Amino acid sequence: MKDVPIRCECGKVRGVVRGMAPANTNRAICYCDDCQAFAHYLGQADEVLDQHGGTEVLQVAPGSVEFTDGAGHLACLQLTENGPYRWYADCCGTPIGNTPANWRISFVGLLRRCLDAGGGPSLESAAGPVKMRIFTEFATGDTATMTKGPGFTPGGMFRFGLSILGGMLTGRYRNTPFFEGNGQPVAAPYCVAGEERAKLAPYAQADG
Numbered sequence: 001m002k003d004v005p006i007r008c009e010c011g012k013v014r015g016v017v018r019g020m021a022p023a024n025t026n027r028a029i030c031y032c033d034d035c036q037a038f039a040h041y042l043g044q045a046d047e048v049l050d051q052h053g054g055t056e057v058l059q060v061a062p063g064s065v066e067f068t069d070g071a072g073h074l075a076c077l078q079l080t081e082n083g084p085y086r087w088y089a090d091c092c093g094t095p096i097g098n099t100p101a102n103w104r105i106s107f108v109g110l111l112r113r114c115l116d117a118g119g120g121p122s123l124e125s126a127a128g129p130v131k132m133r134i135f136t137e138f139a140t141g142d143t144a145t146m147t148k149g150p151g152f153t154p155g156g157m158f159r160f161g162l163s164i165l166g167g168m169l170t171g172r173y174r175n176t177p178f179f180e181g182n183g184q185p186v187a188a189p190y191c192v193a194g195e196e197r198a199k200l201a202p203y204a205q206a207d208g
């Protein structure tokens, strides 16, 4: 188990993921169009997306995340109504993570970007290898030779589901830096919609 620092690029937002281990972390790469749009919206496509438009996320229990500095800089947006909250540092646009809009479904997919910036232990040693590559149908560039699997694996999803269910049954979902005690997000979500969203969409269709 390792404590992994969280840091935005400019250093105003700092925090830590406590006790990260391969057994409690789902390390995945998501190629979906919304994850790509999020990086582009923040002007962080070069920093966040791999050569196929993938975003590396580390899904952990929100209770293991603590912000020690600059929590007031946390901002969030949504790319679809009822879609996940996508958290970032409004000081410099560093993406932080994604949470379901319903806090009872308690997990956060932290973007690798804010963990790399912290200069902590290697993610390989803290979280183990990438376990899933999902929504590869949205992958960009020459996808013929890219690694496309495994996708949602039954074992991984089962363990992940158990962790979320456990959070619901025990009330542990209330232990989160992303929501107030009444289940409202700590920052009002901004919905990127209409033309603003449409401008981000073509990035997802750049293949072909």
Ligand SMILES: [Zn+2]
Pocket: 008, 009, 010, 011, 012, 013, 089, 090, 091, 092, 093, 094
């Ligand atoms: Zn910052």
Ligand SMILES: [Zn+2]
Pocket: 030, 031, 032, 033, 034, 035, 036, 135
């Ligand atoms: Zn995604």
